[in-house]
Amino acid sequence: MNSPTFAIPAPARQAAILIVDDAPASLGLLHDLLRAQGYRTFVATSGERALDLAERVQPDLILLDVMLPGLDGLETCRRLKSEPATADIPVIFVSACSSTEDIVAGFDCGAADYIAKPLRPPEVCARVRAQLRFRSASQVDTHQARHLRMIVEGMDEGLMLLGLDGRIQYANPASERCLGYSGSELTGRQLAALLAEPAANDYAAFFALRANGRGEDAIQERCRGTREVRLLRPDGSVRAMDLSLSPMASGEHLFVALLHDIAHHKRSEDALQRAALADPLTGIANRRHLDACLEREWQRAMRNGQPISLVVLDVDHFKRYNDLLGHAAGDQCLQAVASTVRSQALRAADLAARYGGEEFVLLLPETPYEGASRLADALRADIERLRVPHPGAEGGYVTASVGAATIVPTQFDDLGSLFVAADRAMYEAKADGRNRARAVRAGYAWESVQHALAR
């Protein structure tokens, strides 16, 4: 990418030059010479007057005689350089004192050039032009630097400069906000010390290798470019951000680290993830979510030898309900049933899900047969208690049939058998007249015991 260029407005005026000399002859000569070149000129015959004029008219260049009454040229130059308002104005000494010591003394007090008298007009003009060119170039640099500083300080992205050892040398205000530290607290800190694992380890290893002039492909791979990291803030909070690390192009042995806030991406990603796992009509878990949790809990129950229960609920005569009251009323009814099912998912690991049309499931890890059986009946009673009018039902209200199955899974069981058992229990409840709850035990362990008892 090309480096940005900044348009500097061309000066609307010719360069202004302040001539400081107490000798009328050389003052007149310089004045006429520079006027003839098209410059605007100001004159002062003492150091004090020169300081005053320089501050007020801000000339682009000062031609300063060394030998002046009162404040001499060297002291005048020192004072000009010590005042912020005049420090950047280039000074050329013009003097008959042209020994090496004089010239060195002139440069040592801040002069940009030294012209020896007697004056040679073409040389004076060439030196004046050269200084004005330098000044204009340095003004462009200053202007660009100011622009860049404004951009870097106003950025929403955090920008930091790091040494080869991974220590922060500069942090812009956005990085201070991201990291929760002030700029001075950040300077000198290791970037890795501000990150949570596993990134902290990777970046520490990356910079340790860089400092030794080595690089390892795997670590380089993980640390160069953009990577999601978690920042450790001083208040103990953790903030996810994208971190981009790249070496400074100009071979200055610096790295540029950019911090990009991904909180809003994270929020929408989380929302998308939640949406993908939720049933859109009722807001409870969908079948996909239930299947994933069931698989996980099944494995856990098998490892720990714990029971796991599944409760299946099916709304009675729901087709009739829809036919008599319409699909929209049917949807509302399902929402009411869903929140009742959810209200029975009391423990953190319990999960209420809509499994299909008017079928709901409760997953109950670490729940034995007795608990599942009690809960199945409580759920049935809760639905009845909703007293949702159902013109096609015997009792006049919506009811549900509930089946529960409990298993202590072993390697001889498969997850589907738990579902089949709960479904069968639910259909038995339907067959027994609906608005019933049935609970069963299932699985190899239970069947083995039954078998042994029967013998």
Ligand SMILES: Nc1nc2c(ncn2[C@@H]2O[C@H](COP(=O)(O)OP(=O)(O)OP(=O)(O)O)[C@@H](O)[C@H]2O)c(=O)[nH]1
């Ligand atoms: N309103 C509405 N109805 C649905 C939805 N999903 C499934 N259904 C309806 O639920 C009804 C289920 O009916 P069936 O499976 O025949 O069973 P039922 O009428 O409940 O009878 P039993 O289960 O034997 O008591 C069908 O009419 C489906 O159209 C839904 O999201 N909204």
